[in-house]
Amino acid sequence: MNTLPELLAEVPQIGQVRWLGVRPQRGAPMIEVEVVESRLQAGLTGDHSRPGPRNARQVTLIQWEHLAVVGALLGRDAPLQPSELRRNIAVAGINLFSLKGRRFRIGQAIFETTGWCQPCAKLEARLGKGTFQAMRGHGGITARVVQGGIIRQGDAVQSLEPILANTTGQA
Structure with a gap:
């Protein structure tokens, strides 16, 4: 029988990018793209993210499977679209929370998890009560x-x- 640390150390699933999007400026609508360049410590080309090693929120990811859950919780008949939630990358087939405290590869790029992407009041104003x-x-x-x-x-x-030294205190 595996121990909890052994179970946490192994992430056998391999996910898949289902959607990519950028915003050229803060508050602008998301633009879906087929291909995007990620830049070291600077986020995605064409996205408004502030560059720099201290910016822990260079890229945001959402679980594709959660779009249907959130839609159902809002009483919708269909899943939400990733652009409505203003995340950069929607991923299917791997639990994003299993990437906590880890580095991960998407295409040619390597990322490290910096924290949870919490909902904000702007989503409530844009998508409705609840x-x-x-x-x-x-x-x-x-x-x-x-x-x-x-x-x-x-x-x-x-x-x-795994990330050896957690410098953000969030992951």
């Missing part, structure tokens, strides 16, 4: 780019090594 509560626990993760590269829709998402 959105904040529906999103709790389903908001995804934030990440920092540690190796730049090209990411495409359909690329694999694979867990790598």
Whole structure:
């Protein structure tokens, strides 16, 4: 029988990028893209994210499977679209929370998890009453780019090594 540390250390699932999006400026609508470049410590090309090693929120990811859950919690007949939740990457097939405290590869790029992507009041204002509560626990993760590269829709998402020194205190 495996111990809890052994179970946490192994992430055998390999996910897949289902959606990519950027916002050229704060508050602008999301633009879906087929391919995007991630830049070391700077986020995604074309996204408004502030560059720099201290920016723990360079890229945001959401679990594709959670779009249907949040839609159902809001009483909708269909899943939400990733663009409505303003996340950069929607991933299917791997539990994003299993990437806590880890580095992971998407396409050519390598990221490290920096924290949870909590819902905000802006979502409630934009999508309607109850959105904040529906999103709790389903908001995804934030990440920092540690190796730049090209990411495409359909690329694999694979867990790598644990982060040895957690500098953000959030992951």
